[in-house]
Amino acid sequence: MKKVFILGSTGSIGVNCLSVIENLSEDFEVVGLTVNSNTELLHEQVKKYNPKFVVVKDESASQNIKDKLPTECELLTSEKGLLKASSELDYDIFVGAMVGFAGLAPTIEAVKRGKRIALANKETLVVAGELVTNLCRENGSEILPVDSEHSAIYQCLIGENLNEVEKLVLTASGGPFWDKDKSFFENATVEEALDHPNWKMGSKITIDSATMINKGLEVIEAHWLFGLTVKKIDVVIHPQSIIHSMVQFVDGSIKAQLGLPDMKLPIQYALTFPKRVENNFGRTNLPSIGSLTFFEPDLNKFECLKLAFDALTEGGAAPCILNAANEVAVSKFLQKEIRFSHIPLLIKKALNSVENIFSQDLATIFECDRKTREYVQGLI
Ligand code: NDP
Numbered sequence: 001m002k003k004v005f006i007l008g009s010t011g012s013i014g015v016n017c018l019s020v021i022e023n024l025s026e027d028f029e030v031v032g033l034t035v036n037s038n039t040e041l042l043h044e045q046v047k048k049y050n051p052k053f054v055v056v057k058d059e060s061a062s063q064n065i066k067d068k069l070p071t072e073c074e075l076l077t078s079e080k081g082l083l084k085a086s087s088e089l090d091y092d093i094f095v096g097a098m099v100g101f102a103g104l105a106p107t108i109e110a111v112k113r114g115k116r117i118a119l120a121n122k123e124t125l126v127v128a129g130e131l132v133t134n135l136c137r138e139n140g141s142e143i144l145p146v147d148s149e150h151s152a153i154y155q156c157l158i159g160e161n162l163n164e165v166e167k168l169v170l171t172a173s174g175g176p177f178w179d180k181d182k183s184f185f186e187n188a189t190v191e192e193a194l195d196h197p198n199w200k201m202g203s204k205i206t207i208d209s210a211t212m213i214n215k216g217l218e219v220i221e222a223h224w225l226f227g228l229t230v231k232k233i234d235v236v237i238h239p240q241s242i243i244h245s246m247v248q249f250v251d252g253s254i255k256a257q258l259g260l261p262d263m264k265l266p267i268q269y270a271l272t273f274p275k276r277v278e279n280n281f282g283r284t285n286l287p288s289i290g291s292l293t294f295f296e297p298d299l300n301k302f303e304c305l306k307l308a309f310d311a312l313t314e315g316g317a318a319p320c321i322l323n324a325a326n327e328v329a330v331s332k333f334l335q336k337e338i339r340f341s342h343i344p345l346l347i348k349k350a351l352n353s354v355e356n357i358f359s360q361d362l363a364t365i366f367e368c369d370r371k372t373r374e375y376v377q378g379l380i
């Protein structure tokens with residue numbers, strides 16, 4: 001029985017992960033769950049999955065569940081509780097399904113213990129890819145990507161030699177706006193940006209898909225996961241989201257992984273690897289899909305994608321600055337305080353103004369994140 005600890009259990013990935021585990025209940029058990037503040041859903045999950053511990057990050061929200069937990073379920077709160085659970089409590093697999101920079105510190109604790117990391121929280125690798133991958137090597141921890149593109153590439157690389165890879169091709173749905181004119185972005189509403197054509201996800205990543213910075217974050221994630229330079233990572237728009245990504249080899253051969261746009265498959269693969277396990281998820285029916293199409297992304301229109309490529313090329317803490325500026329901008333856009341078109345402007349200003357630091361210690365990364373947030377808040 002493998003013991004699974006899910007960080008961000010009330011989110012889109014967290015809920016999908018729980019339903020995957022329900023199908024695998026002979027081999028996997030849920031031992032820990034964390035949320036920010038959604039104690040109502042957490043309570044339902046506790047009743048159903050009977051974890052040994054839960055963490056509610058928001059201390060005041062933790063009061064709502066304190067008296068409802070079974071006595072054998074330990075309650076921890078705040079950032080400290082999250083770190084304590086990751087660094088001390090008993091589990092085998094760490095599912096990183098929190099959103100944003102907040103996922104970094106607990107992931108590092110799990111890596112230091114040599115745990116298997118099923119990683120959805122791409123921001124962790126964007127802001128501290130070098131640090132995290134070095135720690136993985138030192139501690140024998142393995143990251144199994146949950147992000148569908150990276151799961152696809154991981155699967156395509158099995159049995160292959162990295163030296164024989166010519167390039168990775170990340171597919172992008174393009175989000176709801178890929179075929180709109182740039183002028184549309186000026187008045188694009190929150191509701192329009194949240195209306196993703198293929199995937200049902202949390203609000204932050206859905207806005208990231210609309211600006212296409214999500215694909216930029218994934219390029220950085222792929223760089224750290226697979227150790228390839230930015231020149232060897234391409235992005236292609238594939239509106240059907242059936243091919244989840246591809247690897248092209250030095251002989252010109254391309255391997256692709258296909259499936260329905262359903263996160264349960266990459267989540268299950270990250271849990272059960274190296275085994276594949278039967279399930280009742282939907283199956284891809286190619287004749288009913290008909291055609292798969294591909295387009296070059298327009299970097300002039302999707303400036304955020306270009307900024308992410310630039311940040312990776314620049315190196316150091318530039319991806320951390322990009323990420324922090326984006327997190328602030330997206331949250332302000334969701335609160336309707338800025339326009340959709342302001343998001344790339346704020347990121348560009350932050351990249352030009354916040355000092356880049358070429359050091360990968362955790363304190364420096366935290367300081368860079370803090371400074372960037374302060375700078376972007378000031379601009380707004
Ligand atoms: P959601 O917004 O749906 O869920 C986020 C989860 O994290 C919730 O459980 C939330 O708790 C918790 N959380 C949010 N902020 C904090 C915080 N500051 N401290 C502690 N916990 C917090 O996100 P998604 O599930 O969509 O995405 C999770 C991660 O996975 C992201 O990094 C995303 O980029 C990545 N990802 C998601 C995909 C998807 O299909 N959704 C696909 C590929 C990658 P609460 O409910 O209490 O707010």
Ligand code: MG
Pocket residue numbers: 147148149218
């Ligand atoms: Mg993805």
